[in-house]
Amino acid sequence: MPLTINDRITIADWELTEQFVRASGPGGQNVNKVSTAVELRFEAARSPNLPDPVKRRLERLAGRRWTKEGALVIQVEETRSQAQNREIARERLVELIRAALVVPKPRRPTRPTKGSVERRIKEKKVRGEVKAGRGKVEE
Known part of the structure; x- marks a missing residue:
C-alpha cells in the first residue's frame, strides 16, 4: 500500500524496503527469538515523486x-x-517528508540600530574602566 504524504505526493511501494531484525534491550526470551525491530529504507534520491x-x-x-x-x-x-x-x-518517514516540504523563509540581513551600537560602545568603555581600576595600588 502506497504512503500518502499530501494530495500531490504519494510514495510507491517499490521505493520502500522493510527489513526486520532482532531488537536490543529488555524483553527477555522474546528479544532473542523474534525479529521485531524494523529498518525502513526509502530510496529518496531515485524517487520520481519528490521534487x-x-x-x-x-x-x-x-x-x-x-x-x-x-x-x-x-x-x-x-x-x-x-x-x-x-x-x-512509516509515520516518522511521512513526518520527515512533510517537514522537508516546508520552504524555509529567506533570511534578510539587517543592521544594528545606531542606538544599540552606541550603547554597546558605552558599555565597553565602562567595562574597560572597571578593569583598568584593578591594577596595583600605589602608596
Whole structure:
C-alpha cells in the first residue's frame, strides 16, 4: 500500500524496503527469538515523486539517516510488536517528508540600530574602566 504524504505526493511501494531484525534491550526470551525491530529504507534520491528542492531539504533534515546512495533509513525498535514498529517507522518517514516540504523563509540581513551600537560602545568603555581600576595600588 502506497504512503500518502499530501494530495500531490504519494510514495510507491517499490521505493520502500522493510527489513526486520532482532531488537536490543529488555524483553527477555522474546528479544532473542523474534525479529521485531524494523529498518525502513526509502530510496529518496531515485524517487520520481519528490521534487529536487524537497530531496535536498530532506537530506539535510535526515542527517546520519541519509546514506551515500541517497536512501533514507529509519530504524524503530520501540515496542515488542513488529506491526507497531512498522507503523511508527512509516509515520516518522511521512513526518520527515512533510517537514522537508516546508520552504524555509529567506533570511534578510539587517543592521544594528545606531542606538544599540552606541550603547554597546558605552558599555565597553565602562567595562574597560572597571578593569583598568584593578591594577596595583600605589602608596
